[in-house]
Amino acid sequence: MKQKTIPLRKCTGCQEMKDKRTLVRIVKSENGEFSIDFTGKKPGRGAYICPDLECLEKARKSKGLERSFKTSVPKEVYDKLREELTDGADSK
Numbered sequence: 652m653k654q655k656t657i658p659l660r661k662c663t664g665c666q667e668m669k670d671k672r673t674l675v676r677i678v679k680s681e682n683g684e685f686s687i688d689f690t691g692k693k694p695g696r697g698a699y700i701c702p703d704l705e706c707l708e709k710a711r712k713s714k715g716l717e718r719s720f721k722t723s724v725p726k727e728v729y730d731k732l733r734e735e736l737t738d739g740a741d742s743k
């Protein structure tokens with residue numbers, strides 16, 4: 652039996668290694684624009700975070716995204732993430 656390797660990525664909030672398919676990807680494109688990538692296929696540099704408001708707050712406080720991207724991350728990116736995560740919880 653072949654064992655499948657699960658690609659792991661580190662959450663910028665809780666710093667835990669998780670299956671990347673369960674994480675939300677934040678992408679910074681070549682022109683420096685940030686977007687939230689649910690497909691995991693957008694080009695650009697990515698950082699990962701659990702789809703969890705607690706992790707989002709942790710990332711915001713610890714500047715996890717800033718450290719991943721090595722640049723400042725606009726507040727709007729966090730707001731957008733929060734919006735997406737809240738919407739997701741509502742539709743369940």
Ligand SMILES: [Zn+2]
Pocket residue numbers: 662663664665666667700701703706
């Ligand atoms: Zn997390």
